[in-house]
Amino acid sequence: MVPMSAEAERDAVVVGSGPNGLAAAIALARAGRSVTVLEANDTIGGGARSAELTLPGFTHDICSAIHPLGRASPFFAGLPLAAHGLEWIEPPIAIAHPLDDGSAALVRRDLEATAAGLGEDGRAYARLIGPIARDWDTLVRELLGPIRIGAPIRHPIAVPRFGLQALQPATWLARRFRTARAGALLAGVAAHSMLPIEQPVTGAFALSLLASAHAVGWPIPRGGSQQITDALAAHLTTDLRGEIVTGRRVASMSDLPRHRAVLFDVTPRQLLAIAGPRLRGAYACQLRRYRYGPGTFKLDLALDGPIPWRNPDVNQAGTVHLGGSADEIAAAQRAVAHGKVSRRPFVILAQPSRFDPSRAPDGRHTVWAYCHLPAGSTADMTDAILAQVERFAPGFRERVLALHAMGPAAIEAHNANYIGGDINGGAQDLWQLFTRPAWRLDPYSTPDSRIFICSSSTPPGGGVHGLCGAHAAASALRGVLR
Numbered sequence: 001m002v003p004m005s006a007e008a009e010r011d012a013v014v015v016g017s018g019p020n021g022l023a024a025a026i027a028l029a030r031a032g033r034s035v036t037v038l039e040a041n042d043t044i045g046g047g048a049r050s051a052e053l054t055l056p057g058f059t060h061d062i063c064s065a066i067h068p069l070g071r072a073s074p075f076f077a078g079l080p081l082a083a084h085g086l087e088w089i090e091p092p093i094a095i096a097h098p099l100d101d102g103s104a105a106l107v108r109r110d111l112e113a114t115a116a117g118l119g120e121d122g123r124a125y126a127r128l129i130g131p132i133a134r135d136w137d138t139l140v141r142e143l144l145g146p147i148r149i150g151a152p153i154r155h156p157i158a159v160p161r162f163g164l165q166a167l168q169p170a171t172w173l174a175r176r177f178r179t180a181r182a183g184a185l186l187a188g189v190a191a192h193s194m195l196p197i198e199q200p201v202t203g204a205f206a207l208s209l210l211a212s213a214h215a216v217g218w219p220i221p222r223g224g225s226q227q228i229t230d231a232l233a234a235h236l237t238t239d240l241r242g243e244i245v246t247g248r249r250v251a252s253m254s255d256l257p258r259h260r261a262v263l264f265d266v267t268p269r270q271l272l273a274i275a276g277p278r279l280r281g282a283y284a285c286q287l288r289r290y291r292y293g294p295g296t297f298k299l300d301l302a303l304d305g306p307i308p309w310r311n312p313d314v315n316q317a318g319t320v321h322l323g324g325s326a327d328e329i330a331a332a333q334r335a336v337a338h339g340k341v342s343r344r345p346f347v348i349l350a351q352p353s354r355f356d357p358s359r360a361p362d363g364r365h366t367v368w369a370y371c372h373l374p375a376g377s378t379a380d381m382t383d384a385i386l387a388q389v390e391r392f393a394p395g396f397r398e399r400v401l402a403l404h405a406m407g408p409a410a411i412e413a414h415n416a417n418y419i420g421g422d423i424n425g426g427a428q429d430l431w432q433l434f435t436r437p438a439w440r441l442d443p444y445s446t447p448d449s450r451i452f453i454c455s456s457s458t459p460p461g462g463g464v465h466g467l468c469g470a471h472a473a474a475s476a477l478r479g480v481l482r
Helices: 019-030 068-072 111-117 119-134 136-143 158-166 170-176 180-193 202-215 226-239 268-278 281-289 312-316 326-337 382-392 408-414 467-478
Strands: 010-015 035-038 093-098 104-108 243-245 259-264 295-303 317-322 347-350 365-373 400-406 451-453
Touching: 010 019, 019 035, 019 226, 019 259, 019 467, 068 202, 093 180, 093 312, 104 111, 104 180, 104 202, 104 312, 111 119, 119 136, 119 158, 119 170, 119 180, 119 202, 136 158, 136 202, 158 202, 170 180, 170 202, 170 326, 180 202, 180 317, 180 326, 226 243, 259 268, 259 467, 268 281, 268 451, 295 382, 295 408, 312 317, 317 382, 326 365, 347 382, 365 382, 382 400, 400 408, 451 467
Parallel strands: 010 035, 010 259, 035 243, 093 317, 259 451
Antiparallel strands: 093 104, 295 365, 295 400, 317 347, 347 365
């Protein structure tokens, strides 16, 4: 990006150019503060980058691909990202969950149409998800941030109603359903938590992800996830005169230009490595005890045609969950939690070129798919992932022109925040859901009044939404930058 200017003091330096780092820089620049973003890699974006990973002309999303929180983010909503080229595409079906009998659970934007497709469980689904979808804007603004201890509940019906259900294990919520189709659907969205679905708070993932499909859809950015990054960067540098410097690795505080505040888009392990001498005592102990989640194994595929799904409705889905029954998904997630590799992993697949022809040459297609496995595992899950696709799309393997695989080590090498292949910035279980990275009234602050953390290791956690960065910037503006 732009070269670093002379070593004049900045109001703020942001380390890391992922969506949260860029959001922090934008929030500070919009408040009139001078900001420089430092990125160790030659390209910006963190978990929102795209590249030709397989063959020329095939654009693949390196990490994130589907972005319900990107569209739902109240911070992104206030930015002129469309003016900088960001365009959302919403597939007709947000989520498809095919089953072995040829049927599929299909989540459409229309709640009633989705419920009708679930047969005898339709009414139970509408009762469970409908109120959350209707309250979506309220819940996003109230819950996507740190716990506000002592703050009054401004929405005494919507927030407690969601919270009481969200704290439950997904398996408890599934008791409302009678059919295998509805139970599998709920288990699949709960498995995005990267936790065993019988654990508390997995219900939060299931409820919020399903509600978001009806409230805002599960869109993809035209041209790939890099378009989100490029739009954020353009707004920062062009509209707000912020500065982004690539190829500038920060290994210690001495590597920083002069500043009044520094915001780190890194996880606790890296923060300790860089700023450890200034972060001693109980806070440093909490960072050392911070827990990371399971790893990820990801495939990017170039195909000579669309995936030949047995159920033709799955062709209309942007995201496809491949895992069979609820029991099978639960077993796969449980195996990972116990340090084992599942022979039949739960696979999350996206087929963006179905709806965005810019991703591949005419008649060709791209596929993005990943599964969970123990952190740091060296297991090659290529065949297991391909088998899960073939299971629901016979003849799929014959359409593969090229593939690119990334295991946990490669994923961490690509993005240092993905410790052991954990793409979520840390385990997001009951304890770490809202207390990440340490138990503090202001989780973005540190014992050093000039140092802040703005990564997905802070509330509200993983996802391309920029809210961790926006909240951290607000913390800095209330403190040293006021």
